[in-house]
Amino acid sequence: MLEPSLMKIALDAMGGDFAPEAPIMGAIHALRVFSDIQLILVGTEPTIKEIFYKKGGNAVEQRVEFLHASQVISMEDPAIESVRHKRDSSISKCVELVKNGKADAVVSAGNTGAVVAAATIFLRTLPGISRAGIASVIPTEKNPFILIDSGAIIDATPENLLDFGIMGSIYSKKILGVAHPRVGLLSIGTENIKGNELTRGAFKLLSKTHLNFVGNIEGRDLFENPVDVVVCDGFVGNVVLKTSESVATAIVRWLKREFSKNPVRILGALLAKGAFESVRKKTNYEEYGGALLLGIRGTCIIAHGSSTPKAICNAIRVAREALIQNVNHVIIEEIKTHHELIECQKSSSLPVA
Known part of the structure; x- marks a missing residue:
């Protein structure tokens, strides 16, 4: 028993x-x-x-x-x-x-x-x-961020995104140990007037909370200037998740192919093996286990x-x-x-x- x-x-x-x-x-x-x-x-x-x-x-x-x-x-x-x-x-x-x-x-x-x-x-x-969201951990050069929702619902409302921001911030604090998680709303521009009806409505709600809400972020910010929690609907989030996974895998494959083209590159690859292994470990989904359905x-x-x-x-x-x-x-x-x-x-x- x-x-x-x-x-x-x-x-x-x-x-x-x-x-x-x-x-x-x-x-x-x-x-x-x-x-x-x-x-x-x-x-x-x-x-x-x-x-x-x-x-x-x-x-x-x-x-x-x-x-x-x-x-x-x-x-x-x-x-x-x-x-x-x-x-x-x-x-x-x-x-x-x-x-x-x-x-x-x-x-x-x-x-x-x-x-x-x-x-x-x-x-x-x-x-x-009202609706649950999948919180996926995405690695970056410095620290990982939470992507929520990464695929639970595709017909989200501004109120759903508000809840995702709150829950994602809690996950970041409790599981990843971030003291004051920065929450960003994924949109097509950093200005608060940018985006669609969903993101503009969510922006207004998130701005009224005590969260460390930094406003809209764009796709390029995800890895160049990452926040701790990225809020979006499940359709967008799942596309981001799958794209990020495939790009990471493709880059590793490209590098292996390029380094194997001649002896000099092979030697260089051997010398840089530690660095490559560090990057591989950081981008490997196995290290993060699974996504919490919040x-x-x-x-x-x-x-x-x-x-x-x-x-x-x-x-x-x-x-x-x-x-x-x-x-x-x-x-x-x-x-x-x-x-x-x-x-x-x-x-x-x-x-x-």
Whole structure:
């Protein structure tokens, strides 16, 4: 039986391009590193049990439970329909464990849309939050920044972006350790009149908060003059996320190709190996684990679809840190404070009858 004092994390053992091997190997490593967690591995039980013990799970088996799930939601399955019709899927059962109080957090590298849908349907959003947002950690030359929303909703409202700014700032403080996170609104110009109806409305709301809001930022600022929290809707955020990942991968590939063209360049590459390894590590998604779905009544980590065991282990680490820092409690308090402040400002600006 699992120890009640430990943090319980449900892991979707069937989620991801390299499942179930990668999630299970990542789980074993996480259990070796973090002595204060216990895991519930959810998936096709005979298969995941066999892999778990084959990969050396015997030493940590006292902090593991297995839960059978007869269905799997693939990356191609439609999100909401799959959650509704595949109630015995590994994703749904992981989230239901959190809903029923049998787990404190869920980690999945499976279908992102399905994870968001399951969390929203089964757990609902926190008080004061209408829509949840995915907070992805993006590396830069100096420090990483939070990109929120990076793919949860594409039909956001200014009020949603306000909440993303508040939640992203809390994430930056509590998980990344930034004392006074600078929050920027992603737009097509730095002037407050630039952008579309969504960003202009969000600008007005963010300007009324106690956040360290620096105003609009452009795409070129993301890496040249980065802020700590970048606020945008899920459509724009997902494009930024996927583009950033592909550019980083392409640059590494280009450099390898160029350095291999002649002996002199090969020698130069060997001399610069340490620098290249440092850059590779900094831009490697495996180091950051997964994205926290902020705004739901529970802790949910969405890992990269191509997560390796290392990435899964780090995703579990993020879940653990969110639980330790009690991020959801802080969000509830901060959302309430900022919403009351904005309402107060609206009331004071009303003309006297």
